[in-house]
Amino acid sequence: MSELKLMKGNEALAEAAIRAGADAYFGYPITPQSEVIEYLMTEQPEKRTGMVVLQAESEIAAINMVYGAASTGKKVLTSSSSPGISLKLEGISYLAGAELPAVIVNVVRGGPGLGTIQPSQADYFQSVKGGGHGDYKLYVLAPASVQEMSDFVEDAFDIAFKYRAPVLILSDGLIGQMMEKVQLKDQKPRLTDEQLIEKNGSWAVTGRKNRERNIITSLDLESEKMEKRVHRLMKKYEQMEKEDLRYEKILCDDAEYLIVAYGSSARISQKAVELARKKGIKAGLLRPITLFPYPKQQLLELADQVKGILSVELNAGQMIEDVQLSVQFKVPVEHFGRTGGIIHTPEEVLEALEQKIIK
Amino acid sequence: MTEEIIIAGFGGQGVLSMGKILAYSGIMQNQEVSWMPSYGPEMRGGTANVTVILSDERISSPYLKLFDTAIILNQQSMDKFENTVKPGGILIYDPNGISVHPVRKDIKIFQVEATKLAAEMGNKKIFNMIILGGFLKEKPIVKLENVIEGLKKSLSERYHFLIPLNEEAINKGMESITPYKMKEKVIE
Numbered sequence: 001m002s003e004l005k006l007m008k009g010n011e012a013l014a015e016a017a018i019r020a021g022a023d024a025y026f027g028y029p030i031t032p033q034s035e036v037i038e039y040l041m042t043e044q045p046e047k048r049t050g051m052v053v054l055q056a057e058s059e060i061a062a063i064n065m066v067y068g069a070a071s072t073g074k075k076v077l078t079s080s081s082s083p084g085i086s087l088k089l090e091g092i093s094y095l096a097g098a099e100l101p102a103v104i105v106n107v108v109r110g111g112p113g114l115g116t117i118q119p120s121q122a123d124y125f126q127s128v129k130g131g132g133h134g135d136y137k138l139y140v141l142a143p144a145s146v147q148e149m150s151d152f153v154e155d156a157f158d159i160a161f162k163y164r165a166p167v168l169i170l171s172d173g174l175i176g177q178m179m180e181k182v183q184l185k186d187q188k189p190r191l192t193d194e195q196l197i198e199k200n201g202s203w204a205v206t207g208r209k210n211r212e213r214n215i216i217t218s219l220d221l222e223s224e225k226m227e228k229r230v231h232r233l234m235k236k237y238e239q240m241e242k243e244d245l246r247y248e249k250i251l252c253d254d255a256e257y258l259i260v261a262y263g264s265s266a267r268i269s270q271k272a273v274e275l276a277r278k279k280g281i282k283a284g285l286l287r288p289i290t291l292f293p294y295p296k297q298q299l300l301e302l303a304d305q306v307k308g309i310l311s312v313e314l315n316a317g318q319m320i321e322d323v324q325l326s327v328q329f330k331v332p333v334e335h336f337g338r339t340g341g342i343i344h345t346p347e348e349v350l351e352a353l354e355q356k357i358i359k
Numbered sequence: 360m361t362e363e364i365i366i367a368g369f370g371g372q373g374v375l376s377m378g379k380i381l382a383y384s385g386i387m388q389n390q391e392v393s394w395m396p397s398y399g400p401e402m403r404g405g406t407a408n409v410t411v412i413l414s415d416e417r418i419s420s421p422y423l424k425l426f427d428t429a430i431i432l433n434q435q436s437m438d439k440f441e442n443t444v445k446p447g448g449i450l451i452y453d454p455n456g457i458s459v460h461p462v463r464k465d466i467k468i469f470q471v472e473a474t475k476l477a478a479e480m481g482n483k484k485i486f487n488m489i490i491l492g493g494f495l496k497e498k499p500i501v502k503l504e505n506v507i508e509g510l511k512k513s514l515s516e517r518y519h520f521l522i523p524l525n526e527e528a529i530n531k532g533m534e535s536i537t538p539y540k541m542k543e544k545v546i547e
Contacts, residue, residue: 006383006392006512032398117398178421179379179394181386264422271420345424 003184009149009176010035012184013079013105013169016153018045021188023074024052026065031117032173033081033107049190059084063091063104070100071216073196073204075157079105081173082123083114085131092166093132096233097218099203101160103153104138105169107176110341118341119173121263122315127170128292128322135230137237138168139244140291142262146180154185159244163236164203170291172314174264174343237292246289247298251277255284257357258302259349260323261312262288265337269312271346276353283353291319299326306331308357312349313337332357360415362500363423367408367440368432373487376513377430378409380491383509384501385413393421406435413500430494434458451494451536453486460539468539469497476531485528492532503529 007015014036017025027037037055045051056062062078069076080088085106095102106127110120125131127140139159141152149171156167191199197206205214220226248266251273252258261269266287276283286302288295303309308331311320317335324333336352338344364381368374378394385392395410410426412418425445431437431452437459444450446465454460455474471493477486495501501509506529510522 004386006379006386006394173398174395174422177396177398179382179392180418180421181392267418268420268422271423274419343422345422346420347424 005182005184006179007146007150007182008035008179009143009146009171010107011039012146012150012182013153013171013176014039014043015184016150017077018043018049018051019185019187020154020157021049021075021190022051022077022153022157023190024054024065024069024076025078026054026056026062026069026076027078027080028056028059028062028084030059030081030084032109032119032176033079033084033105035176036079036105036107049187051190059087060091063088063095066102066104067091067095067098067100070095070102071098071205073200073206075101075161075190077103077105077153077157079107081107081109082111082120083109085123085126089126089132092138093134093136094218095166096132096136096138097134097229098216099164099233100166100216101157101164102166103156103160103169104166105171108170108172110339116341117173119177119264119314119343120339120341121172121265121313121337122318122339123170124291124313124315124318127168128294136233137292138166139163139240139293140168140170141246142170142289142291143175144263144266144287144289145175146178146182149175150182150184154188159240161200163240165233165236170263172264173341241293244290245293245295247295248287248289249298250285250287252284252286252302254282255302255305256282256307257353258284258286258306258309259312259353260286260288260299260309260319262291262319264343265312265314268344268346269349272312272349272353275346275350281354281358294322294326296322296326299323300328300330303327303330308332308334310349310353310357311335312344312352314343315339360413360500361418362413362428362498363426364411364413364428364430365408365423365426365440365443366411366430366432367406367436370405370407372407372432373484374407374432375409377487377491378411379513380506380509381411381413381501383512384505385509387505387508387512388501390415391418393418395421406433406439408436408440428494428498430490432490437461449497451490451497453490460541462541464541467497468541469493469536470539471532471536473532476535477528480528480531482524485524488525488528489532489535492529493536494532495529496533496536
């Protein structure tokens with residue numbers, strides 16, 4: 001059986017990257033995400049698996065190193081926190097445009113601007129509504145525990161290579177900094193050059209040997225070709241919605257009131273649901289695990305069952321728009337969330353449910 | 360069983376590591392655990408606190424408003440956290456440096472003279488283990504042998520020679536924890 005450890009979310013993610021057989025990590029330190037690069041530098045994975053860990057001169061350099069390494073078919077990741085992710089967005093758009101697999105981790109802090117180093121979920125729009133320029137989407141995983149910080153790394157790589165598309169792990173300062181018990185997966189070997197050519201040689205720039213040239217670019221000056229590329233991207237996103245949606249329902253079967261929350265807010269809201277049930281309020285929780293694809297259909301079905309929905313996030317109200325669109329305004333939907341790095345308590349969430357939804 | 364604990368004091372008092380040892384002890388007896396620190400500017404010389412939860416079930420929120428136990432190690436933390444103890448819960452504090460003592464009557468209040476005892480034992484760093492010992496006397500939620508195992512896990516091997524001293528400190532805390540007797544208000 002694999003090892004059981006007490007780790008911070010950021011450390012568990014870093015260790016999981018090594019064990020997933022990643023080839024490279026490029027990053028730049030920023031609170032509350034710095035433990036990722038600190039852990040990797042201490043652990044020296046180049047001695048364990050040959051994985052490259054490099055602190056770039058900036059976030060922009062790091063994301064472009066990711067672009068370069070991903071072009072060669074390597075398993076590569078980067079991580080940062082909100083202001084750093086803003087800097088990386090140009091590169092992320094290029095990764096999407098050039099159809100490159102890569103994993104990007106955002107351990108969100110409060111914003112806008114330099115904001116605060118305390119936890120936040122205010123990068124929801126940036127994560128699921130584009131962020132960078134152009135018609136693209138990211139597959140977005142939202143871990144709610146240290147175990148998921150670890151498990152989602154391999155899941156993210158699987159999706160990235162399945163679709164040849166960048167995948168975002170959207171965490172936050174709370175999940176990144178807290179410690180929990182984590183069951184680590186066994187070490188996966190990195191691909192050898194031969195294995196890599198066999199697996200990714202059809203598209204990656206692996207050094208041409210008796211085959212057509214593979215070209216990695218996001219530029220297409222012929223409009224017809226560019227439109228075809230956009231359509232190809234949209235097809236991928238449709239397929240993601242069909243095949244790779246993830247969510248969790250907690251006490252939804254008999255729920256009269258629903259809370260929708262992801263990541264750290266889902267954990268806090270689960271406690272609010274427990275407190276509500278103790279008071280005789282039939283509350284339930286829908287936790288989107290992927291933020292794109294989003295559990296639209298599941299919400300629409302629940303809309304016929306519940307009297308109202310509270311969307312809970314550590315921000316001023318972003319996901320509420322997706323909740324409202326999903327339920328097609330069939331039931332009242334309200335937002336609750338603290339901002340500025342303040343974390344709402346389960347009691348505050350319950351109070352909001354009672355005041356805004358139950359009334 | 361679920362025990363929700365806040366440990367709060369100055370940065371450098373071993374607040375976070377006490378929480379870590381407690382969390383590791385929970386793992387040693389197959390419990391679910393969470394350790395949620397305050398981080399950032401407040402840690403650097405200011406106040407530090409950590410929420411630790413040990414439970415037989417899956418833990419929902421790692422961040423809480425109310426606690427079964429508050430372990431309070433400075434005045435700022437007393438001001439902030441006395442009111443976060445659930446009715447019937449316990450508050451443990453080191454009276455050293457405390458000028459405004461707790462006043463709640465619906466909770467159990469205990470003192471551990473950990474600063475003084477650590478000085479007597481000649482090692483300031485075992486302060487937090489004395490406090491931990493006091494806590495474990497009142498709330499024996501983890502077995503001492505699991506605490507020792509937890510210590511082995513959370514200390515790097517070059518500090519393992521300090522484990523007997525830590526054990527001694529825990530015992531010292533267990534012996535010396537005393538219920539706090541509130542003084543009746545004198546009406547002048």
